[in-house]
Amino acid sequence: MTPPDLPRTADVVVVGAGTAGAIVASLLAAAGDRSVLLLERGPGGLPGAAITDLTRLPLEDRERSAPIPERRGRPVVRGRGLGGSAAINGGYFLRPHPEDFAAWPAWWTPARLEEAFAALDGGDDGGGAMSVRPFGDDELGDVPAAFERYWSPILGPARRDAWSGTGLLRVRSNRRDGHRVTAADAFLAGPVPGLTVRGDTAVDEILHDGARARGVRVGQERVTAGEVVVAAGTLGTAALLAGSGVLPLMGLAALRPREHAERLVRFTPRREVTAPALLQSVVHTDDGLEIRCYGDDFAPFIGGQPLRGVPIGVTDMSEPSVGECDGHGLDLGEPTAGSATRMDRGARRVAAMLTAPEFTDLVLPGSVEIDPVLGMSQHATGTLPLGGPHVDPLGAVRALDGLRVVDGSVLPGPLHSGPHATIAAVAWAIATDLA
Secondary structure: OOOOOOOOEEEEEEEOOOHHHHHHHHHHHHOOOOOEEEEOOOOOOOOOHHHHEOOOOOOOOOOOEEEOOOOOOOOOEEEOOOOHHHHOOOOOOOOOOHHHHOOOOOOOOHHHHHHHHHHHHOHHHOEOOOOEEEOOHHHOOHHHHHHHHHHHHHHOOOEOOOOOOOEEEEOEEEEEOOEEOOHHHHHOOOOOOOEEEEOOOOOOEEEEOOOEEEEEEEOOEEEEEEEEEEOOHHHHHHHHHHHOOHHHHHOOOOEOOEEOEEEEEEEOEOOOOOOOOOEEEEEEOOOOEEEEEEOOOHHHHHOOOOOOOEEEEEEEOOOOEEOEEOOOOEEOOOOOHHHHHHHHHHHHHHHHHOOOHHHOOOEOOOOOEEOOOOEEOOOOEOOOOEOOOOEOOOOEEOOOEOEEEOOHHHOOOOOOOOOHHHHHHHHHHHHHHHO
């Protein structure tokens, strides 16, 4: 559907109002020297309290979430509307390990990265634009409290500082008063001179002449622009680039998203457990695993009855699976044999943990089982890494002037933490430089 008041020209069109798009559009417009049009396929209003409540994962809300078919039949759900997937995720906002950036282009200096992250998460003290802070001791649910009692004597107390690293980590969360704070809440809540936001507006095509991007097509209408910034999320961006004929200009038939496979270990609780948030504590191992202590069965967060038990996730962050997205379908790939071996070894370690004294009052004896089916983390990234053959260090597409990609697509290399905080920092740094 094309809004009747859709502007027909803009200096910059930003496609997608998730984390990256909201930050880029707001900061570019705030510079005061250009008009910016932010177009979003989903709802154009800020996500309400019922959506952002940390005790909910509104994955079945079709206004705010969208399932994406995957060739192997695995569930993939991404967010829609202002705030994007950050409005429906677990509120996890951890920086990666500092060494994860060692191979990034030289433009991404430690000082520039620190400035970007600190603007969003407030550094060690917390806060920032995204209202980030670690969960407090008095906020921990029953399962993460037992998890930390088990790991603290082995790894030391839970780290709560801004940079993550190997060991026990208290999750830092983008939240306020029990609700997720999205980039839309942080950057689009008030009017920004020069910025026009249009929701319920699907961009069907990037318009170009083979040498330069000229704008976008929305239904039958064309919007001309000096620059187009695509921030539709890794999978949405891949589909739009493919459907607009940009991939052949890059010499590509398909893009290769990286995804974190996850092995779940489940147990039946002896009693009802408290779970104020989905994920409050994790362990990063020295062989690249993230052990995720989920607070309860996923079903109550989604709005259903407990079905399969409380999960602990084991994910290989050091070697993501590599899939394929070609505009006609999505395949998230499978882990390598080495990655699967590491996750299986970690799952056995978790199963043993659940029989330890710290879990005696929580785990029903004989109920611990390792899920035979691998899941996925909804973390697809890395199809067009910064400074690689297809985009420059600030996301500009080398094969097509006037087109830039700024979202999870451009993250280089594996990260030891989930990508949300890094996507936000990349968007902030690029937009600040361009502004």
